[in-house]
Amino acid sequence: xxxxxxxxxxxxxxxxxxxxxxxxxxxxxxxxxxxxxxxxxxxxxxxxxxxxxxxxxxxxxxxxxxxxxxxxxxxxxxxxxxxxxxxxxxxxxxxxxxxxxxxxxxxxxxxxxxxxxxxxxxxxxxxxxxxxxxxxxxxxxxxxxxxxxxxxxxxxxxxxxxxxxxxxxxxxxxxxxxxxxxxxxxxxxxxxxxxxxxxxxxxxxxxxxxxxxxxxxxxxxxxxxxxxxxxxxxxxxxxxxxxxxxxxxxxxxxxxxxxxxxxxxxxxxxxxxxxxxxxxxxxxxxxxxxxxxxxxxxxxxxxxxxxxxxxxxxxxxxxxxxxxxxxxxxxxxxxxxxxxxxxxxxxxxxxxxxxxxxxxxxxxxxxxxxxxxxxxxxxxxxxxxxxxxxxxxxxxxxxxxxxxxxxxxxxxxxxxxxxxxxxxxxxxxxxxxxxxxxxxxxxxxxxxxxxxxxxxxxxxxxxxxxxxx
Numbered sequence: 001x002x003x004x005x006x007x008x009x010x011x012x013x014x015x016x017x018x019x020x021x022x023x024x025x026x027x028x029x030x031x032x033x034x035x036x037x038x039x040x041x042x043x044x045x046x047x048x049x050x051x052x053x054x055x056x057x058x059x060x061x062x063x064x065x066x067x068x069x070x071x072x073x074x075x076x077x078x079x080x081x082x083x084x085x086x087x088x089x090x091x092x093x094x095x096x097x098x099x100x101x102x103x104x105x106x107x108x109x110x111x112x113x114x115x116x117x118x119x120x121x122x123x124x125x126x127x128x129x130x131x132x133x134x135x136x137x138x139x140x141x142x143x144x145x146x147x148x149x150x151x152x153x154x155x156x157x158x159x160x161x162x163x164x165x166x167x168x169x170x171x172x173x174x175x176x177x178x179x180x181x182x183x184x185x186x187x188x189x190x191x192x193x194x195x196x197x198x199x200x201x202x203x204x205x206x207x208x209x210x211x212x213x214x215x216x217x218x219x220x221x222x223x224x225x226x227x228x229x230x231x232x233x234x235x236x237x238x239x240x241x242x243x244x245x246x247x248x249x250x251x252x253x254x255x256x257x258x259x260x261x262x263x264x265x266x267x268x269x270x271x272x273x274x275x276x277x278x279x280x281x282x283x284x285x286x287x288x289x290x291x292x293x294x295x296x297x298x299x300x301x302x303x304x305x306x307x308x309x310x311x312x313x314x315x316x317x318x319x320x321x322x323x324x325x326x327x328x329x330x331x332x333x334x335x336x337x338x339x340x341x342x343x344x345x346x347x348x349x350x351x352x353x354x355x356x357x358x359x360x361x362x363x364x365x366x367x368x369x370x371x372x373x374x375x376x377x378x379x380x381x382x383x384x385x386x387x388x389x390x391x392x393x394x395x396x397x398x399x400x401x402x403x404x405x406x407x408x409x410x411x412x413x414x415x416x417x418x419x420x421x422x423x424x425x426x427x428x429x430x431x432x433x434x435x436x437x438x439x440x441x442x443x444x445x446x447x448x449x450x451x452x453x454x455x456x457x458x459x460x461x462x463x464x465x466x467x468x469x
Contacts, residue, residue: 028065029060029074030061030064030065031067040066042069045066049451054371063355069207071364073345076367080355082367084365087410090351095347096345096365103209104204111258114257122249123415126246129398132419133319135173135422135423139422142169142173143430150164151467152467153464153465155440157460161463162286167190174274179233193221194271197215197272198276201453223268277420281454288335290437290438298327303433306324311468322422322426328425330387333404334385335385340370340405341370344369344405345366378403406454434467435467440463442461
């Protein structure tokens with residue numbers, strides 16, 4: 001048996017000491033892993049990710065890393081980390097989501113990186129606040145039509161009620177008139193596939209498609225729907241001003257940059273982006289308003305002051321009308337604050353220092369608007385529905401409250417945020433104007449299962465509606 005000399009032992013010890021010093025200087029945040037390779041903390045994290053994040057913050061402090069399903073996610077929860085997330089050039093949005101785009105809509109990574117900025121600029125321009133007038137009339141018409149289809153009275157789950165209104169109104173406005181099916185069986189088929197796709201979106205963004213049979217089937221059905229309808233979408237001529245629909249603008253850029261004639265992938269992405277968050281926000285807004293009698297009363301007084309006594313008239317909702325109904329906008333924003341997305345993300349492209357830690361390149365840097373919006377330092381009485389807190393926001397200059405990040409921030413802030421707010425406000429106004437609405441169930445709890453997008457209601461919340469005379 002060979003004996004290692006003392007000189008070699010000392011040399012190896014020095015190397016180990018130097019490596020230890022280097023590790024201390026470049027040490028990363030506390031890392032929550034697991035004993036199963038690749039899976040890591042995936043099982044525990046996946047049970048209730050939002051609860052997991054908050055428990056980890058309490059235990060490990062304002063910055064920590066979670067290793068799950070082969071991915072390192074470093075969460076930041078306090079000012080310095082938030083500033084790095086929003087402003088550092090060492091983190092990148094596009095690289096953080098390119099894998100997601102490939103998995104959920106089969107967009108090749110190189111195509112996504114080629115098109116993303118150009119598509120973003122086009123959508124941002126088309127949906128700027130000073131261009132929203134283009135959508136007012138059609139959205140109002142579409143919502144009136146869907147309200148008419150509801151009849152004079154009924155009882156329905158609030159989620160289903162809002163889907164009945166916003167699915168067709170949104171799709172017919174952004175894609176082309178009558179894109180949403182009118183045949184009852186076709187409507188049911190579409191809703192079944194979209195809701196399966198939406199419900200499984202988060203898993204679909206992380207797992208191989210072969211493991212998600214039903215989700216994969218619905219994804220392919222929706223892609224086929226767009227492939228079949230793209231010729232009609234391209235040739236569609238809009239109303240009075242012949243302006244392009246948003247989807248026509250998307251198709252023009254794709255053709256210009258890639259020479260692709262059919263692009264169902266981006267149709268699917270636009271469909272999901274336009275429906276998946278707007279519907280639950282409208283649900284929560286109506287649920288919060290109807291479950292707070294004082295707020296409901298004031299909202300109805302405001303509506304009466306602008307449109308006269310509520311009834312079944314086919315009112316038009318203009319931009320000037322919305323400016324007089326600030327409380328409704330505050331209610332929408334407060335609902336978004338309370339049910340904000342679980343995380344928004346960036347990819348670390350160069351090591352970045354936050355507090356006393358160095359976050360290595362390759363990590364996903366994660367910020368949780370859901371928990372940030374519950375920090376009493378930024379939002380006093382954070383669990384209370386207090387729309388009046390939005391008095392302090394400079395909404396005339398289109399600025400939200402500080403630390404409100406539901407729409408992201410910076411260069412890639414959600415380009416559709418103003419359109420989304422517009423359609424939710426009009427939906428709430430017309431619903432409350434036309435119907436006397438009552439919640440038959442208590443305000444539902446929020447699900448803690450979602451990281452991507454607005455939090456969904458947990459359990460049903462039935463609404464009874466009666467047409468006003």
